[in-house]
Amino acid sequence: MLKDYLKLHFIVLLWGFTAILGKLLTVPPVELVFWRTLLAAAGLAVLLVARKQVWRIPAGQALRLLAVGALVAAHWITFFLAARLSSVSVCLAGLATLALWTSLLEPLLLWRRVRGYEVGLGLITMVGLYLVSQAELDQLLGLGVAVLSAGLSALFSVLNAKLIKTHSPLRLTFYEMLGACLSIVLFFPIYSRYFTQGQGLQLAWHGYDWLWLLLLAGVCTVYAFSTSVELMKRLSPFAVNLTINLEPVYGIGLAVLIFGSQERMATGFYLGTLLIVISVLIHPLVARLMKSKKSAPTPVMPV
Numbered sequence: 001m002l003k004d005y006l007k008l009h010f011i012v013l014l015w016g017f018t019a020i021l022g023k024l025l026t027v028p029p030v031e032l033v034f035w036r037t038l039l040a041a042a043g044l045a046v047l048l049v050a051r052k053q054v055w056r057i058p059a060g061q062a063l064r065l066l067a068v069g070a071l072v073a074a075h076w077i078t079f080f081l082a083a084r085l086s087s088v089s090v091c092l093a094g095l096a097t098l099a100l101w102t103s104l105l106e107p108l109l110l111w112r113r114v115r116g117y118e119v120g121l122g123l124i125t126m127v128g129l130y131l132v133s134q135a136e137l138d139q140l141l142g143l144g145v146a147v148l149s150a151g152l153s154a155l156f157s158v159l160n161a162k163l164i165k166t167h168s169p170l171r172l173t174f175y176e177m178l179g180a181c182l183s184i185v186l187f188f189p190i191y192s193r194y195f196t197q198g199q200g201l202q203l204a205w206h207g208y209d210w211l212w213l214l215l216l217a218g219v220c221t222v223y224a225f226s227t228s229v230e231l232m233k234r235l236s237p238f239a240v241n242l243t244i245n246l247e248p249v250y251g252i253g254l255a256v257l258i259f260g261s262q263e264r265m266a267t268g269f270y271l272g273t274l275l276i277v278i279s280v281l282i283h284p285l286v287a288r289l290m291k292s293k294k295s296a297p298t299p300v301m302p303v
Contacts, residue, residue, distance in 0.1 A: 004231055008243050011224045011231075015244070016251030018220045019088045020258055022080040025213065026206045029080035030184060030191055032213075033073055034203070037181035039217035044174035044226070055171055062175060065163065069179020071156040076180070078149035086142025088255040089269065092248035093132040094146020096276045099125045101154035109158045117286045124279045131272030157240065161232050169230035177221070239287065248273055 025032055048055045057065075083091040100122030107114045133143055156176075163172055192201050205213065232240060252273065 001234070004234055005243070007227065008231055008235065008240065009246065011228050012244055012247050013250045014220045014224045016092065016247045016249075017254055018216060019079070019083045019091055019251050020254055021212045021216050021220070022083045023088055023259075025209055025216075027209060027213075028196075028202050029077050029084065030187070030195075031201060031203050032080055033076045034181060034184045034188075035213050036076065036217050036221055037069075037073060037177045037184065039213065040221040040225075041174060041177040041181055043218060043222045044170060044177060047222070048170055048174060051170070053168060053170060055174065057167070057171070057175075061166070065167070065172060065175035066179030066182065068156050068159050068163065069176035069181075070183035071152055071159075072176055073180035073183050075149050075152035075156065077184075078145050078152065082142045082146035082149055084142075085145060086139035088259070089248070089252045090132070090139045090143050091146045092251040092255075093129065093269070093273060093276075094143045095150045095153070095244070096125050096129055096132075096248055096273075097147050098150040098154050098244055099279065101151045102158060105154050105158050106161075110161065115290075117290060121279045121282060121286070125276055128272035128275030128279075131268045131275070134268050153244075157232075160229055161236075164229055164232050169226045172229055173222070173226040177225075246277065249277055 022029075022032065027035065045055075079091070079095070082094060085091075099118075103115070103118040103122040106112070106118075129147075133140060160172065167175075188201060196202075228240065
């Protein structure tokens with residue numbers, strides 16, 4: 001279990017780095033996600049063949065995975081858009097609502113009872129988010145888009161918790177990356193006409209874009225995404241998503257190291273981030289306590 005948590009934290013560190021890559025890349029968000037998912041799908045296809053895994057599945061199951069892939073695409077587009085509308089730090093802080101989104105969506109989609117402590121920890125995250133928003137009023141649009149991105153992420157994460165029971169992580173990730181790429185291709189005509197201010201699609205790479213895209217697709221997507229799905233076999237969706245709340249912490253630290261003073265924030269921002277960290281640290285302790293109470297023998301009442 002400890003090994004799984006350490007691996008999960010490393011993946012979260014990689015995801016924190018994706019916002020920085022989004023800043024470094026010159027490709028617009030929609031085209032960026034197209035290249036990311038296309039390269040990732042190609043890499044996953046090679047892995048499936050190399051490992052001799054079965055990739056063909058019934059049409060109905062394939063459509064479900066492709067549909068979840070469309071949610072992944074929407075999440076990534078809004079994520080990179082938020083990073084460009086605001087700072088990397090504010091974008092990552094907005095993703096902290098992931099825990100609250102999950103505490104609401106998981107009971108609805110997985111048909112289990114609402115856990116009070118999960119909602120409570122999600123509310124702590126919301127207080128932290130409020131402090132962040134008060135500290136950075138000039139970046140509220142980017143923060144709002146990041147919150148929307150967190151909701152989309154929570155939705156496909158909960159859905160994957162069900163799908164991983166019938167599909168291998170590699171195959172599931174391949175179909176979802178393929179679905180994400182295809183959904184963007186279908187969106188291109190509308191996007192090109194109404195959302196590019198007459199400039200059309202900007203698919204060309206410039207400068208070091210090729211290097212950042214390979215890192216984004218290979219390490220931060222193929223490896224990180226498939227491994228996170230595999231970890232859901234042993235860790236609950238809420239535990240995974242609450243740990244992902246550390247993404248702002250890792251990402252902000254990396255952003256300050258790379259971008260310097262432009263990523264330094266007001267005191268309220270860091271107080272809000274501290275609350276998010278506290279909610280992550282408390283969760284395993286509370287979950288273990290609740291589990292021990294549930295498994296304890298029922299005391300015999302005196303007659």
